[in-house]
Amino acid sequence: MSPLAIQQLRKATPGCQSGLVHFNHAGASLPSQATLDAIFDQLQREARDGPMEAGEHGAVLVERARRAAGQLLNAPASSMAFASSGSTAWSMAFQALGPWKTGDRILVGRHEWGGNLASMALAVQAGARVEIIPCDATGAVCPVALxxxxxxxxxxxxxxxxxxxxxxxxxxxxxxxxxxxxAIPYFIDAGQAVGQVPVDVQALQCDVLKSAGRKHLRGPRGTALLYVRPDFLQHLAPAQRDVLSAPWTAEGFDLRNDARRFETSEVSFALLAGLGNALQEINRLGIERVWERVSQTRARIREALLQISGITLHDLGTTHSGLIAFNLAGWDSFELKRRLGLKRINIGANGVAYTPLDMQARGLASIARISVSPLNTDDDIELLTKALRELND
Structure with a gap:
């Protein structure tokens, strides 16, 4: 991405004009003004014309968002559903895969998201077992061991x-x-992938994939994507149903034959209008360009962190995303996040609950986390590393 393209992205993003240095894109990124305008416009329509009456326009925007989501993931629009959060989307799909029984086995990576593990509790109570796939020498999940x-x-x-x-x-x-x-069902939690790295569900050969809208997609909170492979729909029977997900037919209420069997008739058209704009923006920008810029920025930050005494990096694998986990000697990760926040520098901090299997395996109580975006500049990096050096003195 050219300096001009990055400058234009930042100019279109209110958070970048406020003196904020934002390195918490893995928690929630900064929306563009156009995304905010899309939300406000739908809310204004609802106030002016009536919420239900404005729903017709809102439904058009939702289908536009669905097509944009399919374009980003190389999936049919009919295979895309929207949810209020990534955890909700994943849990709905997981519960729809049941019923679970004694002897069933669920194989997960050591790095499994804590929210997904929590959703597995009912399956475990029914007698299923959750087992960890061994890692290879780099710390990544090993396909051969699987x-x-x-x-x-x-x-x-x-x-x-x-x-x-x-x-x-x-x-x-x-x-x-x-x-x-x-022929085993395969779910992917792509909460940190969608909007950061290229995602092709055909190449991944997954049956279900979910991601939040608020992270690297730069959409609003309260939105998420759920992909369901069309041929896999028959294996999923959601417990939550209404007249949208299970419409009336001559034989009675029956589940839809598309991914909207995971949606309900009551949604926020305003939030989905914002998500739709964010999806269209990243499609126009090009996910390959985003990933290239993220990789370059991450490499510069990592190199700068290695020059600061007291910092320990917690990398795994050989190819790295735009998330950098670290600890600074003498500092609690959450207190470090708070102190940097006082300087208008945002980072993240995670405890054991986020990735309990991996954190416990590596003996980590918490980590501080930097996560980057094409919005970040060399000036941002300089301000971050300067602040870390000051706190380390």
């Missing part, structure tokens, strides 16, 4: 592609090849 674990009792393979507590990029496509070869 294949050696498989038997007729494996009901699900689930992968957190880009874990929340570091820069690891798990081999999602290789895991997908194993899952498809053995």
């Amino acid at each position: 294949e050696s674990m498989l038997d007729a009792n494996v009901k699900l393979i689930d992968l957190t592609w880009l874990p929340a507590n570091g820069g690891l990029i798990n081999p999602a496509q290789a895991i997908g090849a194993v899952a498809r070869r053995h």
Whole structure:
């Protein structure tokens, strides 16, 4: 991306005009003014014309967002559903895969998102077992080890592609090849991937993939994407149903034959209008350009951090995302985040609950996290590293 393109992105983003240095894009990124305008416009329509009456226009915007989501993921629009959060989307799909019974096995990576593990509790209570796929020498999930674990009792393979507590990029496509070869359902948590790295659900060979709208997509909070492979829909029976997800037919209420069987008739058209604009923006920008810029910025930050005494990086894998996990000697991660925030520099901080299996395996109580975006500049990096050096003195 050229300096001019980055300057234009920043100029179109209110948060970049306020003196804020934002390195918490993995938590929630900064929306553009156009995304905010899309939200406000739909709200104004509802106030002016009546909320239900403005719904017709809102429904058009939602379908536009659905097509944009499909374009980004190389998926049919009909395979895309919207939800209020990534955790909600994943949990709905997981529960729809049941019922679970004694002897069922669920295979997960060591880096599994804590929210997904929490959703598995009901399956465990029913007698299912959650088992960890071994890592390779780099700390990534090992496809060869996965294949050696498989038997007729494996009901699900689930992968957190880009874990929340570091820069690891798990081999999602290789895991997908194993899952498809053995005809085992394969879910991907792509909460940190969509909007940061290229995502092609056909190449990944996944049955379900979810992501939040508020992270690298730069959409509003309260929005998320759920992809369901069309041929896999028949295996998913959501418990939550209404007249949209299970419309009336001559035979009674019946589930839709598209991903909207995971939606309900009551949604925020305003938020989805904002998400739709954010999706269109990233499609116009090009996800390959985004990923190239993120990789370059991450490399510069990592190099700068290595020059600061007392900093320990917690990288895993060989190819890294735009998330950098670290600790600064003598500092609690959450207090470090707070102190930087007082300087108008935003970073993230995660405790054990976010990725409990991996954090415990590595003996980490918490980590500070820098996550980058094409919005970040060399000036941002200089201000961040200067602040870290001052706090380290």
